[in-house]
Amino acid sequence: MSRVVLASTSPFRRALLDRLGLVYEAVPPVFEEIAPPGLSPLACAVLFAEGKALSLAHAHADAVIIGADQALDVDGELLRKPATLDEAAEQLDRLAGRAHALHTAVAVQAPPGLRDVSCAQRMVSEVVTVELRVRPLSRAQIRRYVELDRPIGSAGGYLFEKHGAWLFDEVRHADETAIVGLPLVPLCRLLRGFGIDPLDVRAGG
Template sequence: MFRIVLASTSPFRRALLDRLGLAYEVARPAFDEIAPEGLPPVACARAFAEGKALSLAAAHEGALIIGADQALDLDGELLRKPASLDEAADQLGRLAGRAHALHTAVAVHAPPGLPLAPGEPRTLAEVVTVELRVRPLDRAQIRRYVALDRPIGSAGGYLFEKHGPWLFDDVRHADETAIVGLPLVPLCRLLRRFGVDPLGLPAPA
C-alpha cells in the first residue's frame, strides 16, 4: 500500500482521519489560500483542497496525499477566514439570525507509480455542502463565544468541533465530519478509487 500524507496540521482533521484506522503522516501544505476574484465559494473550496494536496506532491513523490478546505457561502458571497478575533466577531455578527452554506472539499492526489484506470485523473475531489442557520446573537454573546473558542482562521468565525453548536438553530446535513473539515464518507470513496480499502481483503473462511 502507498504511504498516505494528510496535507494539514489541524488536530481536528487528524482526529477524524484517525477514525479510519489508516497509517498516515502529517505535513503542512505549501499553499497560499488566495482565491481568484469572482471564484464562487464552492469552486474555491475545491481549488484550495486540490491545491493543498498538489503542493506536497514533489516532496512526497510516493504517497497518496489528502487535502481539504472549507469555504463559507453567505448568499453567494465568499467570507474569507478571519485573521483576528475582531474579524471572527464581525463575521458572526453578519451570520447571526441567517442561514449560510459551508462547502467542505476533500481531494486525494495519487503518486505517479500508482496505476490508474484509463482516463482516471491523478487528483480527485468532492465537495460536501452543509446548510446551517445561526441563531440570533447580540454583540455580547458573540464576544463571549469568540473569547471562548478563539476561532481565528476558521471559516465563518466558529469552531463546530468545540463550543460552536451553541451558536446554531439548525444544521441540515447527515455528515457532521464535513462541518469539522474532513468529510469521511467522500474521502473513503476517493481512497477506494485509488485502491485503498481495508475491507477489500477476502473474508476469512
C-alpha cells in the same frame, strides 16, 4: 496499500482521519489561499483543497495525498477566514439570525505510476455542502464565544467541534464530519478508487 499523507496539521482533521484507522503522516501544505476574483465559494473550496494536496506532491512523490478546505457562502459571497478575534466576531455578527452554506472540499492526489490510474485521474475531489442557520446573538454573546473558542482561521468565525454548536438553530447535512473539515464518507470513496481500503483483504488490510 500506498503511503498516505494528510496535507494539514489541524488537530480536528487529524482526529477525523484517525477514525479511519489508516497509518498516515500529517504535513503542513505549502500553499497560499488566494481566491481568484469572481470564483464562487464552492469553486474556491475545491481549488484550495486540490492546491494543498498538489503542494506536497513533489516532496512526497510516492504517497497518496489528502487535501481539504472549507469555504463559507453567504448568498453567493465568499466569507474569508478571520485572521483576528475581532474579524471572527464581525463575521458572527453578520451571520447571526441568518442561514448560510458551508462548502467542504476533499481532494486526493495519487502518486505517479500508481497501478490502474491514468495521469488525468490522479487528482480527484468532492464537495459536501452543509446548510446552517445561526441563532440570533447579542454582541456580548458573540464576544464571549470568540473568547472561548478563539476561532482564528476558521470559516465563519466558529468551531463547531468545540463550543460552536451553541451558536446554531438548525444544521442540515448529510455527513457531520464535513462541518469539522474532513468529510469522511466521500474521502473513503475517493481513497477506495486508489486501492486504499482496509476492508479489502486483497489490499493486505
